Amino acid sequence: MMSQRSKRELWETIQPRYLKACKAEKQKILDEFIAATGYHRKYAIRILRHGYPRGQHTRRGKKPVYRGEVVVALEQIWEIYGRICSKRLHPFLPEGIKILERCGEMRLSPETKQLLLRMSRATMDRCLRPVRFQLPHGLSTTKPGTLLKKAIAVRTFADWDADQPGFIEIDLVAHCGDRAEGQYLNTLTCTDICTGWTEPIALRRRSQQTVRDALHALRPQLPFALLGIDSDNGSEFINELLYRYCVEDHITFTRSRPYQKNDQAHVEQKNWSVVRHTVGYARLESDAELALLTSIYADLRLYINFFQPVLKLVFKGRVDGKFIKTYDQASTPYQRIMTRKDIPLETKARFTDLYVRLNPVALRNSIDQKVDQLWKLSK
Numbered sequence: 001m002m003s004q005r006s007k008r009e010l011w012e013t014i015q016p017r018y019l020k021a022c023k024a025e026k027q028k029i030l031d032e033f034i035a036a037t038g039y040h041r042k043y044a045i046r047i048l049r050h051g052y053p054r055g056q057h058t059r060r061g062k063k064p065v066y067r068g069e070v071v072v073a074l075e076q077i078w079e080i081y082g083r084i085c086s087k088r089l090h091p092f093l094p095e096g097i098k099i100l101e102r103c104g105e106m107r108l109s110p111e112t113k114q115l116l117l118r119m120s121r122a123t124m125d126r127c128l129r130p131v132r133f134q135l136p137h138g139l140s141t142t143k144p145g146t147l148l149k150k151a152i153a154v155r156t157f158a159d160w161d162a163d164q165p166g167f168i169e170i171d172l173v174a175h176c177g178d179r180a181e182g183q184y185l186n187t188l189t190c191t192d193i194c195t196g197w198t199e200p201i202a203l204r205r206r207s208q209q210t211v212r213d214a215l216h217a218l219r220p221q222l223p224f225a226l227l228g229i230d231s232d233n234g235s236e237f238i239n240e241l242l243y244r245y246c247v248e249d250h251i252t253f254t255r256s257r258p259y260q261k262n263d264q265a266h267v268e269q270k271n272w273s274v275v276r277h278t279v280g281y282a283r284l285e286s287d288a289e290l291a292l293l294t295s296i297y298a299d300l301r302l303y304i305n306f307f308q309p310v311l312k313l314v315f316k317g318r319v320d321g322k323f324i325k326t327y328d329q330a331s332t333p334y335q336r337i338m339t340r341k342d343i344p345l346e347t348k349a350r351f352t353d354l355y356v357r358l359n360p361v362a363l364r365n366s367i368d369q370k371v372d373q374l375w376k377l378s379k
Helices: 004-020 023-037 041-050 069-080 086-102 110-118 121-131 208-221 240-248 261-279 287-307 333-338 345-356 360-378
Strands: 167-174 186-192 198-203 228-231 252-255 313-319 322-327
Touching (some): 004 023, 069 086, 069 121, 069 360, 086 110, 086 121, 167 261, 198 208, 198 287, 208 240, 261 287, 261 360, 287 345, 333 345
Parallel strands (some): 167 228, 228 252
Antiparallel strands (some): 167 186, 186 198
């Protein structure tokens, strides 16, 4: 079977001869052309006389609605708010546009704004598909702690139904690059199970004392009282120092099962979406890098907690033989805090005052500039 290109080349060769030939010769040329191309006789005659049709292809179906300025605005908003998925961006879009207009970072025409607010999640995914990308993965440096395992209760994924702010999962992210030898910086990630409130903290080294001091310094920054912590089985967590600190301050201390990362799914997800997605996988070890990483996290904690909507699992089980997961509507940790009746009004007022003074674009630009400096130092 000839390709379309070969058929056109054959037509270009024989058409001049066909037009000049007598009736008997045309009959012979036409038979040869039909045998080679497989065209219908009437179609072959029309092509040999007049050439291939040059009319433009008419696209079937509806004309695309979301294009041009709408797609450009969507890409800008998606970039500003951390390239989050449509399930998180879609419910936050009205509030996100209002924030950008309030800060003077975006001016949208009424038509573009209306189209953005009408856009479905599937359409967002379609429009954003060309600009998505993937990132690599890093090393695990968790070393098991053997002390006090019997004193610290095991907590599994079945206990994730905590509906009170203050119970957080904690984990360390190692900035060791592609080798785990020597000293390197670490990030302590703390995520509240109920609200999704997340705090990344830069640590000079991986030790019992630095983890304990970081948790102690973290508590005044939280919009709720610290009621419990859940860690993996690393020796930096499972030790007498942290255990005694929790007992004295009446903080519930639990741990996950060994080799079961799913028991800490909340903080493990933040390790990637917050820490790795921001600072990457380079090796960090100097004091200058520590100072810069601390400065990045000072902006990042505001950016993710006030402007990054999160989904919360509300149901997981089998329905008609299928395993179903149901999530609530995506909301930022700040929005979830504001809806809680067990958060004092003074705390809500303090965080609301902070919220109205924040500019997500300024935070994003500051984070990006500092990350560029960090990468230059690490190289």
